[in-house]
Amino acid sequence: MKIVTWNVNSLKVRLPHVVDWLAENKPDALCLQELKLEDKAFPAAALEAAGYHAVFIGQKTYNGVAILSPHPFDEATVVRNIPGFEDEQKRIIAATVGGVRVVCGYFPNGQAVGSDKFAYKLEWLAALTGWLREELKTHDRLVLAGDFNIAPEDRDAHPDWKDEIHVSVPERAAFRALLDLGLIDAFRLFEQPERAFSWWDYRMMAFRRNFGLRIDHLLVSPALREACLGCVVDKAPRRLERPSDHAPVVLELA
Template sequence: MKIATWNINSLKVRLPQVLDWLAAHEPDALCLQELKLEDKAFPLAELEAAGYHAAFVGQKTYNGVAILSPRPIDAASVVRNIPGFEDEQKRLIAATIDGVRVVCGYFPNGQAVGSDKFDYKLRWLGALTAWLRGELQTHERLVLAGDFNIAPEERDAHPDWKDEIHVSAPERAAFRALLDLGLIDAFRLFEQPERSFSWWDYRMLAFRRNFGLRIDHLLVSPALRPACCSCTVDKAPRRLERPSDHAPVVLELA
């Protein structure tokens, strides 16, 4: 089983790239973030023509998440947004695919440490962690995938990264709280090249210089750890013309 996550930074702009990537890689589940379009504008017909079903929730201009799969997605299994957490922003969707609970999240950026948006980020993370505790009791096989907007360790940020956001102590503590649920960072189950990142700014030739952050993650439940075969960053889409500033991260399960 192949599960991938990709912050696409506008599905309208990047739809041809997504369709090409689906055809080349044939994932069992592709988690997308930052759709940046309303539900009525979601390209369901184009994706179905390519052989993919979709569960999605979006809003105009910002946010939006989706799970794509070649398997039909049981509508009864779909959850949109964190239950019990009032939020106008569309940042989370979950569905069960082939016996695996797939949770796709676009975690808040936080803007700056100490800001109102940073406080919202921590509250959102707290609500997610509390909800996932129950999900893990119900779903033994679970994957939490998405753009976390957190580089959890020093090696996940370029050494010259100076901004506090994404690497601050409160954000990293929130990431560890997810691991304390029993979730495992699939990427770190395998030997990886030094300075492995999944996001690079459009400015300052950041991709060419590999000045980036690893902020896109796939966390797996303990039951799935023995099934993990590989977890890699696919940099190829980042080299395309008009790319997303994120690259897909791909997990393969036996």
Template structure:
């Protein structure tokens, strides 16, 4: 089973890239973030023509998440937003695919340490963690995929990154709390290149300089650890004309019966 995550930073703009990537990579589940469009504008027909079904939750201009799969996704398995957490922002969708609970999240940015948006980020993360604690009781095989907006360790940020946001201790503590549920950073199960990032600013030739952060993650439950065969960043879409500022991260799982 191939599971991927990709913040597309506007599905309307990046749809040709997504369609090409689906054709070339054929994932069993592709988690998209930052759709930036309302549900009525979601490109259902274009994706179906490409052989993919989708579940999604969006809003105008900001946020929005989706899960794509070549097989139909049972609506009865779908959860939109964090249960019990009042939030107008559309940031979470979950569905069960091939017996794996796939949770796709667009985590809050936080803007600046100490700001109201930062406090919202920490509240959101705490609510997500408590909900996932319950999900893991009923879904032994679970993947949490998405743009976490957190670089969990120093090696996940360029050494010259000076801003506190994405690398602050409260954010990293929240990431560790997710790991405390038993979730494992699949990327770190494998040897990786030095300075392996998944996001690069559009400005200052950041991609060319590899001035980036690793903030897009796939965390797996303990039951999936031994099934992990590879996990890597696919930098090719970031080289395209008018790319997203994020690259896909792809996890290969060898699932038994």
């Protein structure tokens, strides 16, 4: 089973990349973030033609998340946004795929440490953690996938990264709170190259210089740990013309 997370930074712009990638890689679940589309503009027909069903929640210009799968979804299993957390921003969708509970999230950026957006990020993370604690009681096979906007350790950020955002103490503590639920960073179950990142700024030739961050993650529940066969960043889509600034991260499960 293959579960993938990819911040596409506008599904409208990146749809050809996504369709091609689906054809080449055939994931069982592709978790997309930053759709930047209202629901009525979601390209369901194009994805169906590519052999993929979709559940999604979007909004104009910002945010938006989706899960794509060749397997039909049971709408009764789908959750949109964090239950009990009042939020106009569309950042969470969850569904069950092949017996695995897949939670796709586009975590808040936070803008700058100490800002109102940073406070919202920490509140959102606390609400997500509380909800996942309950989800894990009923779904022992669970994957939390998405753009976390957090580089959890120093090795997940280029040594010359000077900005506090994404690497601050409160953000990393919030990431550890997710791990304290029993979730496991699948990427770190395997030997990885040094400076393995998933996001690179469009500016300053950042991708060419590998000046990036690892902020796209797949966390697995303890019941899935032994099923993990590999987890890698697929840099190929980042090399395409008009790419997303993120690369897909691919998890293989037995």
